[in-house]
Amino acid sequence: MKFDLSILAKHIPFLLEGAWLTLQACALAVIGSLVLGLVVGAMRTSASPLLNRLAAIYIDIFRNIPFIVQLFFFYYGLPEIGIYIDAFTTGVVALSIAGGAFTSDVIRSGILAIDPGVIEAAQVSGLRKITIFRKIILPIALRASVRPLGSVFINLILTSSILSTITLNELTGSAKIVASNTFRPFEVYFVLLVAYAALTYSVSILIGMLHRYLNRHQEEGAV
Amino acid sequence: MRYGDFTPFDIVLLLQGLGVSLALFVSTTLIGLVIGTAWAVIRFYRVPVLMQAVTFVAELLKNSPVLVQLFLVFFGLPAFLKINVTPTEAALITLSGNSAAFIYVIAVSAIESVGRDQIEAARVFGLTRWQILRRVIAPQATAFAIGPLTGLLVNQLQVTSLISVIGVMDLTKVGNILNLRTLKPFLVWTAVGLLYYLTAKLVTYAGARFEKRLRAHTAWKGL
Numbered sequence: 002m003k004f005d006l007s008i009l010a011k012h013i014p015f016l017l018e019g020a021w022l023t024l025q026a027c028a029l030a031v032i033g034s035l036v037l038g039l040v041v042g043a044m045r046t047s048a049s050p051l052l053n054r055l056a057a058i059y060i061d062i063f064r065n066i067p068f069i070v071q072l073f074f075f076y077y078g079l080p081e082i083g084i085y086i087d088a089f090t091t092g093v094v095a096l097s098i099a100g101g102a103f104t105s106d107v108i109r110s111g112i113l114a115i116d117p118g119v120i121e122a123a124q125v126s127g128l129r130k131i132t133i134f135r136k137i138i139l140p141i142a143l144r145a146s147v148r149p150l151g152s153v154f155i156n157l158i159l160t161s162s163i164l165s166t167i168t169l170n171e172l173t174g175s176a177k178i179v180a181s182n183t184f185r186p187f188e189v190y191f192v193l194l195v196a197y198a199a200l201t202y203s204v205s206i207l208i209g210m211l212h213r214y215l216n217r218h219q220e221e222g223a224v
Numbered sequence: 225m226r227y228g229d230f231t232p233f234d235i236v237l238l239l240q241g242l243g244v245s246l247a248l249f250v251s252t253t254l255i256g257l258v259i260g261t262a263w264a265v266i267r268f269y270r271v272p273v274l275m276q277a278v279t280f281v282a283e284l285l286k287n288s289p290v291l292v293q294l295f296l297v298f299f300g301l302p303a304f305l306k307i308n309v310t311p312t313e314a315a316l317i318t319l320s321g322n323s324a325a326f327i328y329v330i331a332v333s334a335i336e337s338v339g340r341d342q343i344e345a346a347r348v349f350g351l352t353r354w355q356i357l358r359r360v361i362a363p364q365a366t367a368f369a370i371g372p373l374t375g376l377l378v379n380q381l382q383v384t385s386l387i388s389v390i391g392v393m394d395l396t397k398v399g400n401i402l403n404l405r406t407l408k409p410f411l412v413w414t415a416v417g418l419l420y421y422l423t424a425k426l427v428t429y430a431g432a433r434f435e436k437r438l439r440a441h442t443a444w445k446g447l
Contacts, residue, residue, distance in 0.1 A: 004304075062417075064378075065378065065382075065421045065424040066382070066421055066424075067381075067383075067384075067385035067386075067396065067420055068382065069388070069389075070396060070399065070416050070417050070420060071417070073396075073400070073403065073409070073413055074409065074413035074414070074417065077403055077409030078409040081408075081409055081410060155287075159287075159289040160289070161289075162292060163291055165291070166389055173289065173291060173292060176292075177295070180295075180299060184303070185303070186296075186300045186303050186304075187299075187300035187301065187304035188300075189300075190299065190300045191296060191300065193292050193295075193296075194284065195284075197289055197292060198287040198288045201287045202283075202287060
């Protein structure tokens with residue numbers, strides 16, 4: 002059989018619709034996991050042993066159980082306890098929770114890498130705890146963890162393909178439909194593979210640029 | 225008897241699923257180790273053409289969802305090459321390739337962690353290329369790589385859960401079947417999640433033990 006990509010031409014709008022859904026889900030999940038990661042990261046580095054322990058348990062559980070199992074747990078489980086939400090919301094929630102575990106780990110190591118002297122100086126200056134966290138710890142920690150956060154988010158994009166297993170027709174889901182309509186699975190999935198690689202590659206370039214922009218004052222020679 | 229109830233046989237079914245998951249995990253890890261290390265050696269010796277090809281393939285495999293890779297091998301290859309690919313074969317090919325791509329990255333940095341001066345010293349002593357690789361680089365690189373490798377393996381264990389989508393009877397697929405039969409998603413997915421969790425912990429523990437043994441000769445023994 003010969004490799005012919007032209008048959009895909011008329012399915013491109015449909016695939017783009019799927020890609021749009023993927024982007025939406027990923028954008029929401031990135032925000033969700035960032036918020037969750039900040040909260041849990043703060044808990045994990047807090048002085049309270051209870052909060053610390055809770056955060057550690059959350060991270061441990063969601064990092065060590067496959068995403069697809071978590072997804073099925075939410076997708077089939079939530080209606081059982083009377084919560085009826087659609088596949089998209091379930092997917093975004095599951096992605097956020099799973100992503101949050103990885104994000105909080107990155108943020109935690111960003112916070113731990115801060116020079117204790119900086120925090121002590123802030124405490125001596127009489128700043129409130131919340132002010133220290135918001136104005137001093139967060140900016141430094143986030144700036145330092147742009148790159149590792151980026152790789153977590155790239156992983157999130159790749160993981161979002163799993164949402165196709167709960168009937169959500171995002172990029173992978175719509176490619177599945179196109180593959181079964183055209184009977185050309187090889188071409189469809191090959192294009193899909195390259196599309197995902199191109200997407201994550203451009204995201205990683207953007208993250209590199211963001212990292213350089215945010216850390217422009219840290220570079221040697223900067224005054 | 226209602227068929228919706230749990231039976232003692234379900235435990236056997238779950239363990240069977242776990243066995244399939246583990247068997248695929250172990251075999252693809254071993255194949256991935258061989259291929260990934262071979263790629264790293266190709267890069268170490270800067271073999272022309274091959275080196276570029278390896279870098280390209282590894283990047284492509286790392287930057288695309290495993291689910292899409294699975295679909296490409298399971299649905300795409302048979303249609304394209306007119307061959308038969310069983311779900312297990314597809315899983316074996318995809319997971320091995322995916323593991324290889326990530327192991328390649330770890331192996332490259334592990335090889336680079338061995339100082340150039342050591343290699344030069346070995347060359348001065350008249351050791352052959354193979355002897356240097358086997359006696360000088362391999363032992364140190366292995367000790368260096370074990371840490372990141374353990375992290376990777378925990379991740380790869382979770383990736384194996386995706387093969388349930390193409391119909392391999394692994395732990396997740398068994399969970400799916402039990403879920404559809406008993407309609408008790410919380411119980412089923414908790415049990416499945418727990419089994420994955422325990423396996424992941426076991427991998428982490430084994431990795432830590434192994435690393436300790438490999439690093440035993442560099443550990444501080446006291447005077």
